[in-house]
Amino acid sequence: MLSLVLPxxxxxxxxxxxxxxxxxxxxxxxxxxxxxxxxxxxGTWKVAEALTRNHPALRVLRRIGRKxxxxxxxxxxxxxxxxxxxxxxxxGQHDAMLLHTMLSSxxxxxxxxxxxxxxxxxxxxxxxxxxxxxSSAGTVIAKALSRVRVSDPLGGFxxxxxxxxxxxxxxxxxTGFKILLEILANIPSSxxxxxxxxxxxxxxxxxxxxxxxxxxxxxxxxLRLGVRRMVSGACIVCGPLFWVVTVIILAVLIPRIIAxxxxxxxxxxxxxxxQALKDAAAREGWLISDMHILRVGTGSLKILHQEHMRNPxxxxxxxxxYRPFTLSCExxxx
Amino acid sequence: xxxxxxxxxVLFLEILALMLTxxxxxxxxxxxxxxxxxxxxxxxxxxxxxxxxxxxxxxMHEFFWRxxxxxxxxxxxxxxxxxxxxxxxxxxxxxxxxxxxxxAVILQSGMxxxxxxxxxxxxxxxxxTLHPTPPKKPALLGCLWLAAxxxxxxxxxxxxxxxxxxxxxxxxxxxxxxxxxxxILLLCLYSLTNPYALTIMFHVPGEEMVIPPLARFFNITxxxxxxxxxxxxxxxxxxxxxxxxxxxxxxxxxxxxFVILTTRYYDAILFTPLFIGGLFLLFCKRRLRPGIFIAAxxxxxxxxxxxxxxxxxxxxxxxxxxxxxxxxxxxxxxxNGFFGHDWQYESPLPVRKFSxxxxxxxxxxxxxxxxxxxxxxxxINDELWTRLPDTPFPTWIRKTGSL
Numbered sequence: 001m002l003s004l005v006l007p008x009x010x011x012x013x014x015x016x017x018x019x020x021x022x023x024x025x026x027x028x029x030x031x032x033x034x035x036x037x038x039x040x041x042x043g044t045w046k047v048a049e050a051l052t053r054n055h056p057a058l059r060v061l062r063r064i065g066r067k068x069x070x071x072x073x074x075x076x077x078x079x080x081x082x083x084x085x086x087x088x089x090x091x092g093q094h095d096a097m098l099l100h101t102m103l104s105s106x107x108x109x110x111x112x113x114x115x116x117x118x119x120x121x122x123x124x125x126x127x128x129x130x131x132x133x134x135s136s137a138g139t140v141i142a143k144a145l146s147r148v149r150v151s152d153p154l155g156g157f158x159x160x161x162x163x164x165x166x167x168x169x170x171x172x173x174x175t176g177f178k179i180l181l182e183i184l185a186n187i188p189s190s191x192x193x194x195x196x197x198x199x200x201x202x203x204x205x206x207x208x209x210x211x212x213x214x215x216x217x218x219x220x221x222x223l224r225l226g227v228r229r230m231v232s233g234a235c236i237v238c239g240p241l242f243w244v245v246t247v248i249i250l251a252v253l254i255p256r257i258i259a260x261x262x263x264x265x266x267x268x269x270x271x272x273x274x275q276a277l278k279d280a281a282a283r284e285g286w287l288i289s290d291m292h293i294l295r296v297g298t299g300s301l302k303i304l305h306q307e308h309m310r311n312p313x314x315x316x317x318x319x320x321x322y323r324p325f326t327l328s329c330e331x332x333x334x
Numbered sequence: 335x336x337x338x339x340x341x342x343x344v345l346f347l348e349i350l351a352l353m354l355t356x357x358x359x360x361x362x363x364x365x366x367x368x369x370x371x372x373x374x375x376x377x378x379x380x381x382x383x384x385x386x387x388x389x390x391x392x393x394m395h396e397f398f399w400r401x402x403x404x405x406x407x408x409x410x411x412x413x414x415x416x417x418x419x420x421x422x423x424x425x426x427x428x429x430x431x432x433x434x435x436x437x438a439v440i441l442q443s444g445m446x447x448x449x450x451x452x453x454x455x456x457x458x459x460x461x462x463t464l465h466p467t468p469p470k471k472p473a474l475l476g477c478l479w480l481a482a483x484x485x486x487x488x489x490x491x492x493x494x495x496x497x498x499x500x501x502x503x504x505x506x507x508x509x510x511x512x513x514x515x516x517x518i519l520l521l522c523l524y525s526l527t528n529p530y531a532l533t534i535m536f537h538v539p540g541e542e543m544v545i546p547p548l549a550r551f552f553n554i555t556x557x558x559x560x561x562x563x564x565x566x567x568x569x570x571x572x573x574x575x576x577x578x579x580x581x582x583x584x585x586x587x588x589x590x591x592f593v594i595l596t597t598r599y600y601d602a603i604l605f606t607p608l609f610i611g612g613l614f615l616l617f618c619k620r621r622l623r624p625g626i627f628i629a630a631x632x633x634x635x636x637x638x639x640x641x642x643x644x645x646x647x648x649x650x651x652x653x654x655x656x657x658x659x660x661x662x663x664x665x666x667x668x669x670n671g672f673f674g675h676d677w678q679y680e681s682p683l684p685v686r687k688f689s690x691x692x693x694x695x696x697x698x699x700x701x702x703x704x705x706x707x708x709x710x711x712x713x714i715n716d717e718l719w720t721r722l723p724d725t726p727f728p729t730w731i732r733k734t735g736s737l
Contacts, residue, residue, distance in 0.1 A: 170467040220340070231474075238473035242513070245480065249520050256527040263529055283693045285668060285686030285700075287678070289374045293529060307684045308372040308675070310390045 001083060002031040002103060002159075005076030006090040007069050012042040014091050019051050019058060025096045029103065034080060035090070036061045036072040069156075070174035070182060077165055086159035087179070088115075093201050094157040101196045102159040110194040111164045112187065114150060114180065115157035121197030122152070138218060145225045146184035148193045153184050157198055164191065173224070176217035185225045259295040266298075272322040273301055279325050280318075305329065347411065350434075351404035351443065358404075358444035359397055362649035365674025366600075367446040371396060372679055376530035378448045379521065381484035386446070396679075400444045407443035407603075408434065410454050413461040414610055418617070420466050425617045428624035428631075433610055435631050437563040437638040438603040447600050448486035455482035456492045456585075457607040462499035463581060464611055472504035476513030483521045487531075488604060490518070491588040498581035545597060553597040560642055561605030563635035569627070570609025573616040582611050599642075650726055651676040654704060657725040665701025665732065668692075670710045688713065703730040 004022065008015060015035065022033055035058065037045035045062040052058045061075060077085050084106055088094040098115050105113040117124045118139070124132060135154070142153035158180055168186040172179075187193075262269040273296055280303075281288055292304040299322060306315035318329035363371070373380070373387025386399060414433045418426035433439060442450055455478065462475060479496050482489035493514070500510045525531055545553070562570050574586050586608050593601050616622050648656075651674070659682075667681050670688035678685045683702060686692075688710075703710070703719060705728040719730035 231471075235471045235474045238471065238477050242473050242476045242480065242516075245477070246516055246520065250523070253520070253523045253527050257523060260527065260529065264526065279691075281687070282689045282691040283696065285666070285688065285692050285696045287685065287687060289369075289376065289530065289675070292375065308374050308387075308678050309681060309684060310372075310395070310679065311682075313684065 001081060002026065002029055002099070003034060003077070003080030003082030003085050003162075004031060004099070005034045005036060005073055005080065005085065005087045007072035007076065007087070008035055008037045008040060008044045008048070008090045009067075010040045010042045010044060011090045012040065012044045012047045015044055015047050016051060018090055018092055018096075019048070019055055022096045022099075023055055023057065026099060029100075030082075031057055032081060033058045034061065034076045035059070036063065036076040038067045038072060039064050068175060069177045070179040073179045074169070074172060074174040077162075078169075080162065083162050084159055085162050085165055086157075088157045094198065095201065098157065098196060098198060099159070105194045105196065106159060106161060110192045112148075112160040112183070112191060112193045113158060114152060114155050114193065114195045115198035116150070116152035116155060116195040117198050117200055118151040119195045119197050121199075123199045134215070141222050142178070142181045142184075145181065145222060145229060147187055147189045148184060148191055150184065150193055151195060152198075153181050154178055155180055155198065158183075176221045177214050178218055178221060181221065181225070185229075260293060262296045262298065263293075269296060269298060276301060276320045276322050276325065277303075280320050280327055283327070300326075344409070347408040348405060351401060351408050354404045354408075354440065354444040355397065355401040356444075357646075358400055358644065360646050361644060362652040363396060363446075363676045363679055364649070365676050367396075368675040368677075368679035370446055370448060371399065372675065374675055374678075375528055376533075378486050378531070379484040379524050379528075381481055382448065382451055382486075396446070399446050403446055403450055404443040406454060407439055407450060410457055413457055417461050417465055417610075417614055421614075421617050422624075424624040425622075428622075428628045429610065429614055429617060431628050432562070432566045432613055432631055433606065435563055435628075435635040436566055436603075436606045436609075437560045437635055437642060438606050440635070440639055441560070441642060441644060442600055442603045445600060449488055449598075449600050449603055452482065452486040452488040452492075453603040453607055455479075455485070455489050456495065456604060457610070459492050459495040459499055460607045460611045463495045463502070464614060470503050472500055472509060472513055475499055475503060476517070479513065480517040480520070483517045484524070487521075488592065488601065490521075491592055491604065492585055493518075494581040494584035494588070550594070550597055553599075554593055556642075557593055557597070557599060557602045558605060559638060560599070560602040562609040563631060563638045565627070565631045565634040566609050566613060567605070569616065569622065570605075570612035573612025573614070574608060575612075577612065577615045579615070582608065582615075649676055649680075650706075651680045653726045654729070655680040655682070657722075658702065658729065661722065661731060663702050663731055666696075666699050667702045667704065668697070668700035670703070670705045670713055671707030673706055701732050703732075705729070 004026075006015075006018070019033060033055070035045070035048040037048060037060065039045065039062055045060055048058065048060045052060060059079070061079065063072065063075065066075075073087050076087070084103065086099060086102065088096065088099075094115065102113045102115070116122050124135065138154055139152065143150070146153045160183070164187065165183075168183065171186045172182050174182060263273060264270075273293070277288060277291060280286060280291065286305060287308075290306055290308055292306060293301060294304055294317070295302040300319050301322075303318050303320060304315050305318050307313060314331055316329040316331050318327060320327050370378070370383045371386050372390060373383045389395060389399075392398060411430050411433050415426065415430045418429040421429065458478060475496065482492070497510070497514055500513055504510050504513070558567050561567055571586075574582050577583070589604055589608065593604075613622075617624070663683060665683065666686045667677075667683040668686045668688050669677065673685075686696065686700060688703070703714065710728060714730055718733055720733050722729045722731060
């Protein structure tokens, strides 16, 4: 069964014709249409609910206090009963006939199929130049964030298998308007994706939802996905990094442990070292924390005397003899 | 503002971080903070303290790191927020707010102590352990565990959480073992290279330093209260104990044992991530009403913060150095009596400790003599030294020409 989700906001003027059109187009296919409305001020949900009397396949979800196209789509997908999930715009810009092509593509083995404006035969229609430029720039960014190579990762008309959706549902963060990008950034790179040409049409009635807010939310989404991709990329090197760091730490620590081994194996040397450090501290006024033990011998120990202050003078290397107590220092080249 | 709630929240947290930075900055450094800022090699391993030490030449060094610490602690609320993804919005908000309303978070976020770093790593491990969809990045977890252990020994109390998170992220038992145990082994090896750290850890205090059991009990209770502003402490503890989650209970037990031994007030923040975990588990069972909880948490936070508000008075070391800055001084700063590492941080001169055994050569290098003990008159030769007026401690500078 096909579950088609129509996210709506102030589409009261379009919804009736659209539902009639879709029901007509899909009469040979088991389907349900789920209208997810964000409590539109123009009463889209009310119009849609009225339509359920003549369209038994139609279900309406009115969301109160929750907004956003992406979350509307996931809410619709979450309540869907079909094994194929699809979404299209409710403003008449997408051709419902393409749903058949999408279903065929999924039957042929694809897991996700996208109505693309940028494959041969597809078009953005009568968009003005500025919108074309912005869309192209967004598409370039979105392509870089997608885990599967597609030509139109920002499209709003696509269908996918419900098992694919369920497998990635918990990873999706449905914010903003670009749910397809979110899906493309979360599916396994081995997912079979097909694209079919889509000619973008002019909306039937009402105003476009494109605004500065939409652009800002896209930038936030791209940043979030980009950071996550960087972390994932970093994770690829995390395994080797962990072991490289381990080896480096061992290479630094082991010679130092060997140089200090008498401290742990010979209690007489340990007490002599303790006394020698106390004597040096008392006679020179040094602080114990400024004396860094470099090597412990049976008759003497070598330390680095390093001031801990904001602009310290160069450290000095000192040798302290135990019995009799002797101390000789020389400046250490920085 | 309403259009960009995340951006607004981030900015709000940064402003809050700035305010908390000023709160701590106004009083000056405590000895332990100076110890980390100067990368003094005990007791903690070198990862973060080295970074602090390398940047000591920077102007506004202390302020900068206080602000970084405060920002990190506050912005870590996003881990709490993400953890609450499965909760209803009011519960999610209450969970995140409970982190920000913890007295330990408010009072310690501007402090430069390693307990804060350990607490943040504990929060990340908790997030990794409890999040409904754990990130499948065991190597990253191994790296974080290594970094946490090489930042602060206290991070070791979170080992049950790391183990649990690794088990969720990695199928191979061998890899779990390696990622968990290799950092612990490296830390043990590091400890052998730093005898001072070992000495501090196994130091048995003299009789005069032993805290009476009742006082110790009150100290620990206060640490527990500050960790969650009282209410979160209680609810969080109930959540942990009723969760029957061995990882959380074991981490809580280990931390409690550690705090019983140390009773340092700034270890309070180590409890906070665990309390968040306990609260989260209770919220998952829908046992708490978030509205009532958060209202009560605001009240309890206000009370606890009122009683544990830091002193805004300038530290003795800073006051002394300010008084000294009006004089031309050179040589070493010789101190007779007790002093902390903050003296080393504040002083423009190398600090030396006075003792009766001090060699004549070492004494000759001293340009300033400060007495922090009762009286030092017997230790001063008036022909060589001039007593300064208006200094917080009795202070002498060497007479011109005698250095």
